[in-house]
Amino acid sequence: MDYQLVPTVVFSHPPIGTIGLTEPQAIAQYGAENVKVYKSSFTAMYTAVTSHRQPCKMKLVCAGPEETVVGLHGIGFAVDEMIQGFGVAIKMGATKADFDSVVAIHPTGSEEFVTM
Numbered sequence: 001m002d003y004q005l006v007p008t009v010v011f012s013h014p015p016i017g018t019i020g021l022t023e024p025q026a027i028a029q030y031g032a033e034n035v036k037v038y039k040s041s042f043t044a045m046y047t048a049v050t051s052h053r054q055p056c057k058m059k060l061v062c063a064g065p066e067e068t069v070v071g072l073h074g075i076g077f078a079v080d081e082m083i084q085g086f087g088v089a090i091k092m093g094a095t096k097a098d099f100d101s102v103v104a105i106h107p108t109g110s111e112e113f114v115t116m
Contacts, residue, residue, distance in 0.1 A: 008083075016074070079109070
């Protein structure tokens with residue numbers, strides 16, 4: 001069993017999902033000049049037309065000239081369900097370009113990770 005890059009979720013309201021390095025950890029490991037962070041904020045489509053709109057925030061932490069994704073973090077509706085699939089990609093060494101090459105499924109929250 002490989003315990004590197006374990007996807008982790010907090011089943012809270014809103015749910016939280018994370019895998020890999022945080023932004024400060026990536027900067028400490030790779031240096032600030034070698035880290036690029038992509039962020040997205042939006043309202044979950046599931047709640048967009050209700051009076052109880054749920055904000056979502058997502059972040060990709062990339063490192064090196066290839067922009068290898070070394071961290072992925074999110075808070076918001078259904079993040080707890082999304083994180084597992086992205087965990088596979090990150091364990092395989094996916095880059096920002098790999099994420100960009102995926103056709104987004106619309107309307108979903110997970111499309112934010114591939115359209116940043």
